[in-house]
Amino acid sequence: MISAKDIHEKQKLKADTIQYSESLYYQINSNWDCMYTIVCNDKDIQDEALIELATDLLDNGQSLIITGNGGQGKTSLMMRLAVNFALRTNEVSIIWISMDIISSKHIENFWSMLETEKNYIICVDSPFYNEALLKKIKSTFPIQQKENVQIIFAERIQRIEELLEEDPIFTGWIEPITAICCMGNTSEKHVFQVLENYYITTHYYILKKDWKHSVIEKAVAVIYGENMAKMSMNKIESQLPEDISSIAEQVFHIFFIMDKTYPSISGINLDWKEHLHKCFPNKSIDEYCYEPIATYSIFSLDLDLDTYAKMMHLPEELWNKMNYMISKHTEPVRYNRERNTIQPKHDVCADMFFHSHPKADFIRCLIQYLNVTKNTQEIFDNVFRKGKMCRNIISAYEKKPDYQPLIKHIKKIGVAPKNQPRLILACLWNCGSLQEQISYIEKKSNKR
DSSP states (O other): OBOHHHHHHHHTSOHHHHHHHHHHHTTTOOOHHHHHHHHHTTOSOOOHHHHHHHHHHHHTTOEEEEEESTTSSHHHHHHHHHHHHHHHOSSEEEEEEETTTOOHHHHTTTGGGSOTTSEEEEEEEOGGGGHHHHHHHHHTOOGGGGGGEEEEEEEEHHHHHHHHHHOOTTSSSSOSEEEEEEESSGGGGGGGHHHHHTTOEEEEEEOOHHHHHHHHHHHHHHHHOHHHHHHHHHHHHTTSOTTOOOHHHHHHHHHHHHHHHSTTTOOOOOSHHHHHHHHOTTSOOOTTTTHHHHHHHHTTOOOBHHHHHHHTTOOHHHHHHHHHHHHTTOTTEEEETTTTEEEESSHHHHHHHHHHOTTOOHHHHHHHHHHHOSOHHHIIIIITOOHHHHHHHHHHHTTSTTTHHHHHHHHHTTOOGGGHHHHHHHHHHHOOSHHHHHHHHHHHHHTO
């Protein structure tokens, strides 16, 4: 629950505590408490026109889908709306659900805990992360409370599309609902067509250049100091790749540029390998040690610390030190103490890893996981459950020489596109040679 009382308590935090949260937030850390502290203390850069648009829609009784490509400030916007409404009125109670950290036991009797006479705004972050739980929230929704409940969802448009492909999850219970489509530029508009296909009202909003500039400038000022921000902003912004519209990716690229230009100043760690090298200078660190963390983020899976250690064949001495380090919340991963899991500090980090490591292979990474865990069904039930994600996997992997013969044979015998990646993974996990793989595929296909 987000309340005015709790917000005022956050505003009483010591200056150095707020400053620490600010340094994490502007390194694009999506940790909930960190973001909440920043927004409560007005340390975020606000796009007033976007906030006004969303506020007007909520005031008119709409539920919202805040969507866009990765790193466009969707969760920050939802947090700002939550805090603003909590401070503005006592007539609405604000509830926040982070689907990447909540467990099913916490949501078991969710609707029965709400008071029937109260009004609620429920903020649901990353609904794709736990689709089963989202379906349960929908199926148990008490229709008699429809007039008292509005929901805000914040999720990437690609994941919204995945959710809608199998089930119109956002319709049939909380209407009226409107999608705010945050865009870096007009060329992104086509990715939102799926919303119109499901007759969801859309508002297209192009994020303002001045706002993006202010976010980048604040990030540099927080990490490197205001003088450095004033001196170097024009120079470093001119080095940004033109094809990057995500504000999170822009900030990361700025940090990479700054780190190369002024390596002795920031002290921040921009990737996992670099971080481990600084912590353990005498140890050999695998260049792809971040690969499992990035892979699990893409597929919205939990990666527990013990499984990670087995996958990377980490010596016990090194692992004990890493375990301690991660538990103390050091960059650039986030540690979930309740689940004992690690994940990127922002899902854009996973995208950037695969972009900068073309030899990275999440199929191989998933096979590594299957070899060290008993939870094999989780992979086959959850990873390849979505149509478009599966088709994208096939499109990407049929270009890789190691997988071409296998994918060609799977297509030749007419396996349904949605089942192809699932079969590939099972085949590679169980078989060695190509002939064994083909025999395995034909055996499985004959059973269908």
